[in-house]
Amino acid sequence: xxxxxxxxxxxxxxxxxxxxxxxxxxxxxxxxxxxxxxxxxxxxxxxxxxxxxxxxxxxxxxxxxxxxxxxxxxxxxxxxxxxxxxxxxxxxxxxxxxxxxxxxxxxxxxxxxxxxxxxxxxxxxxxxxxxxxxx
Amino acid sequence: xxxxxxxxxxxxxxxxxxxxxxxxxxxxxxxxxxxxxxxxxxxxxxxxxxxxxxxxxxxxxxxxxxxxxxxxxxxxxxxxxxxxxxxxxxxxxxxxxxxxxxxxxxxxxxxxxxxxxxxxxxxxxxxxxxxxxxxxxxxxxxxxxxxxxxxxxxxxxxxxxxxxxxxxxxxxxxxxxxxxxxxxxxxxxxxxxxxxxxxxxxxxxxxxxxxxxxxxxxxxxxxxxxxxxxxxxxxxxxxxxxxxxxxxxxxxxxxxxxxxxxxxxxxxxxxxxxxxxxxxxxxxxxxxxxxxxxxxxxxxxxxxxxxxxxxxxxxxxxxxxxxxxxxxxxxxxxxxxxxxxxxxxxxxxxxxxxxxxxxxxxxxxxxxxxxxxxxxxxxxxxxxxxxxxxxxxxxxxxxx
Numbered sequence: 001x002x003x004x005x006x007x008x009x010x011x012x013x014x015x016x017x018x019x020x021x022x023x024x025x026x027x028x029x030x031x032x033x034x035x036x037x038x039x040x041x042x043x044x045x046x047x048x049x050x051x052x053x054x055x056x057x058x059x060x061x062x063x064x065x066x067x068x069x070x071x072x073x074x075x076x077x078x079x080x081x082x083x084x085x086x087x088x089x090x091x092x093x094x095x096x097x098x099x100x101x102x103x104x105x106x107x108x109x110x111x112x113x114x115x116x117x118x119x120x121x122x123x124x125x126x127x128x129x130x131x132x133x134x135x
Numbered sequence: 136x137x138x139x140x141x142x143x144x145x146x147x148x149x150x151x152x153x154x155x156x157x158x159x160x161x162x163x164x165x166x167x168x169x170x171x172x173x174x175x176x177x178x179x180x181x182x183x184x185x186x187x188x189x190x191x192x193x194x195x196x197x198x199x200x201x202x203x204x205x206x207x208x209x210x211x212x213x214x215x216x217x218x219x220x221x222x223x224x225x226x227x228x229x230x231x232x233x234x235x236x237x238x239x240x241x242x243x244x245x246x247x248x249x250x251x252x253x254x255x256x257x258x259x260x261x262x263x264x265x266x267x268x269x270x271x272x273x274x275x276x277x278x279x280x281x282x283x284x285x286x287x288x289x290x291x292x293x294x295x296x297x298x299x300x301x302x303x304x305x306x307x308x309x310x311x312x313x314x315x316x317x318x319x320x321x322x323x324x325x326x327x328x329x330x331x332x333x334x335x336x337x338x339x340x341x342x343x344x345x346x347x348x349x350x351x352x353x354x355x356x357x358x359x360x361x362x363x364x365x366x367x368x369x370x371x372x373x374x375x376x377x378x379x380x381x382x383x384x385x386x387x388x389x390x391x392x393x394x395x396x397x398x399x400x401x402x403x404x405x406x407x408x409x410x411x412x413x414x415x416x417x418x419x420x421x422x423x424x425x426x427x428x429x430x431x432x433x434x435x436x437x438x439x440x441x442x443x444x445x446x447x448x449x450x451x452x453x454x455x456x457x458x459x460x461x462x463x464x465x466x467x468x469x470x471x472x473x474x475x476x477x478x479x480x481x482x483x484x485x486x487x488x489x490x491x492x493x494x495x496x497x498x499x500x501x502x503x504x505x506x507x508x509x510x511x512x513x514x515x516x517x518x519x520x521x522x523x524x525x526x527x528x529x530x531x532x533x534x535x
Contacts, residue, residue, distance in 0.1 A: 005265045007280065009272025031399065033270035040394040058299055059401065061291035062345035063283045069258030070279035076288055078296065078401045085397030087282035097306070097345060102299040113275060116265045122274050124281070 007113060007124040008032075017110045017125065018053050021084060022046040030084050053108040055081035055127065060102070062095050075100050079127050091126035092133040105130040140231050142382040142530070143238070143365040143373075144173020147493040150358035150481040151327040152248040158190060162199045162244040165359035165486075169240065173363040174377050177204030180363070181236020184211045184226035186219035186243045186485040199242060208236075217434065218518045219243055220360060220488025221389065221526025227364050228387045237369035243490075244359035245483035251355070252343075255284030287344035287352050287435060289521070292401055294346070294437025297444070301452040304440070306346040308455055310337045313351040313436040313478055315464055320475025322506035327356040327481030351436035356481035360489035379533055382496045385419035385513075386529040404438070404519050408445035411527040415515070416447075419529040423447045426469055427511040428498055430491035432519045433476040443471070446517060446527075465508065473498075473506055488526055491516040499532040 006013055010032045012020050021030040026043030030051075037044045060077035075090035077100075091109055093099045106127035113124040146168025148161055156164065162185070170176055177200075185196030196210035209230075215222040220243030227239030255278040265274035278284040298304030314334050320326040332340075332350055340348040365373075370381055390411040395403055416422055423446065431446060433439035440454045448469050449457035457463065463471035474480045474494040477487065495514035497503040516528045 005267075005274055007273060007275055008277065009267055029394065029396070033399075034272075039399070059292040059296035061283065061288045061295065061347075062342075063279070063285060063288045064342040064344065065252055065287070066279055066283065066285055067252065067254040067257050072279075074279060074283075076283035076292065078282075078292055078397070083396070085400040087400045089280065089282060102295060113280065114261065116261075117263045120265055122261075122265050124275075 002115070003120045004123050005120055007122055011123070011125050013123060017108060019051040019086060019108070020048050021051050023049040051084050051086065052082035054130065055079040055086065055106055057090065057100070057102060057104045057106060058085070060090060060100055062097070062100070077127070079106060089126040090128070092128035094134070138367040140228050140384050141365050141367065141370050142362055142384060142492070142496055143370065143377065144169045144171070144175065144363040145361070145493045145496050146172055147325060147360040147490045148358050149325050150356045150483060153246070153357035158187060158195070158244055158246050159198050159202055161246070161357060161359040162187070162195060162242050162361070163202045165244065165361035166199060166203060166240060166242050169361040169363050174374070175238065175363060177206055179238050180206065180208060180240045182209055182211070182227055182230040182239040184213060184223035184239065184241040186213050186223045187245060188214060188216070188219060188484050189245055189247060195244065196242070215524040216520030216522050217432065217482070217484050218389070218488055218520030218524040218526045219485040220490070221518045221528065222488065222524065224362055224364070224489055224492065224528070225387050225389050225526060228384060231364055231366050237366040239364050240361065241364070241489060242359065242361040243485040243488060245485045246357045247355040247483050248357045249355065253286045254278070283344070285344060287347045289402060290435040290438045291344045291347050293404055294435070294440055296401070297441045297454065301455070303455040306338065307334070308458065309346050309351060309436040309440065310334055310348070312439050312458060313337050316433060316472050316476040316478045317350060319465055319473050319506070320479035323475050323480060326475040326479055327354045328479050347435050347437055351478065353434045353477035353482035354479065356483050358481060358483035358486045358490065360486045360493050362489055362492060380500055381533050382499050383531040383533060384528060385421065385531045386415035386527065388415045388418065388527045390414070390525045392523040402521055402523055404523060405441060405445050407523055407525040408442060408517065408519060409447070411525045412446045415527040415529050421513055421529060423469070425513050426515050428470045428473055428495065428508045428514045429517070430472055430474060430494050430514070431517040433472055433478055434482060434519070436478065439471070439476070442517060446515065465506070470508055473508060488518040491518065492528055492530065495530045499530060
């Protein structure tokens with residue numbers, strides 16, 4: 001099997017792909033980046049917590065113009081995963097407002113973004129519709 | 136309570152393409168204009184707050200002094216994204232309030248014409264070997280792969296989130312907000328664009344980030360604005376004409392975004408605006424119903440909608456209804472962005488937070504000509520800089 005690496009370290013591929021957040025031990029605030037301290041309570045101790053792999057689209061945009069080198073159009077969204085906000089693309093659906101809607105139920109999906117010179121495959125993630133995903 | 140501070144002089148340059156002047160030339164035009172408007176000179180100024188984002192670390196305040204007056208007074212070069220101008224002004228106001236001096240100058244300037252899309256930067260080629268880097272341990276560029284870093288896309292989501300929460304919001308509503316601001320701009324000779332668009336033209340224009348089409352995005356342009364502020368005590372020593380034209384700063388508030396769930400995933404521009412508005416209304420002793428006009432930060436049509444609510448111009452959740460009632464058109468109950476707003480007047484980033492105050496002052500002084508809001512006595516100016524910073528100023532006509 002080809003070696004794999006997640007696009008970001010808060011995407012964990014095994015045993016099933018899911019996102020992991022740093023949860024503040026003091027107040028429960030969740031973060032995806034490496035922390036110096038908690039922005040809510042300034043605590044410095046964190047636990048790793050799994051984030052729900054299904055959620056609801058709370059906001060989205062269909063980006064038709066982006067910085068050079070970024071393929072368009074794509075759907076960028078804010079997904080509410082059982083109380084944890086996640087930034088992600090909405091994938092496996094036509095990028096238009098007829099197919100992407102506010103409140104739509106979605107689930108985590110992964111896809112290859114290519115192999116490096118050593119043959120390691122980088123794995124990206126997005127969210128696809130629970131119903132009617134196109135692949 | 137410390138004494139009042141007043142706007143004594145204020146000036147905004149023509150916004151748009153300004154190949155005739157470099158950055159400091161535009162800053163000088165605004166600063167000299169504000170000094171002349173106030174009937175004072177650089178020799179009267181005890182502190183300078185200055186901002187220019189595109190110039191990077193270059194000290195725009197001292198560069199300006201070297202063109203118009205090296206008096207040796209302290210300069211604070213400030214940077215707060217789109218709230219930079221308001222921050223420069225607030226710095227000068229704080230110095231006067233603190234008694235460090237009795238007159239201050241604030242300047243914001245930007246050369247941004249033709250800058251195009253403001254985004255996270257071009258995507259470079261993927262590395263030869265996937266190596267985790269940075270605070271997310273990313274092995275590849277994430278803009279476009281994990282959401283978007285473009286400003287039109289971020290603010291599109293902010294408007295859509297409001298729609299999801301309260302309902303009654305669609306593409307056409309946002310386009311109609313843009314239609315209003317472009318219509319308003321036809322009366323503003325200093326605006327970058329003075330063209331009225333039909334709803335169909337706006338909705339049919341180039342899509343940037345749904346639901347924001349091109350005319351629903353702020354216009355990148357060149358421009359500068361400057362203001363002279365003065366203490367109450369010093370103002371009383373000035374001429375009757377200067378006192379008559381002085382505009383009272385009833386509130387000057389700057390906030391940042393407090394932590395809330397999700398705020399580091401999609402910027403929350405709501406709470407810090409609401410916090411700033413509440414503090415400003417309390418300081419000024421006025422409420423939203425007292426405002427004769429509002430200049431708010433319509434960097435995108437989707438942003439204007441949420442700020443109706445954040446500034447409490449409507450009941451919570453009532454922004455779409457407020458707009459549909461016609462209240463925010465120039466003949467409505469609470470005219471919003473009669474200058475044309477950022478979508479039409481333009482958005483030379485560091486100048487914007489002073490230019491919106493110039494617009495309010497113009498009406499309070501009864502000097503706005505064709506676009507005058509008759510009998511304007513109280514106005515509010517609002518800016519948001521992503522990151523985030525929010526500036527709210529409430530201004531009142533002089534009683535003198």
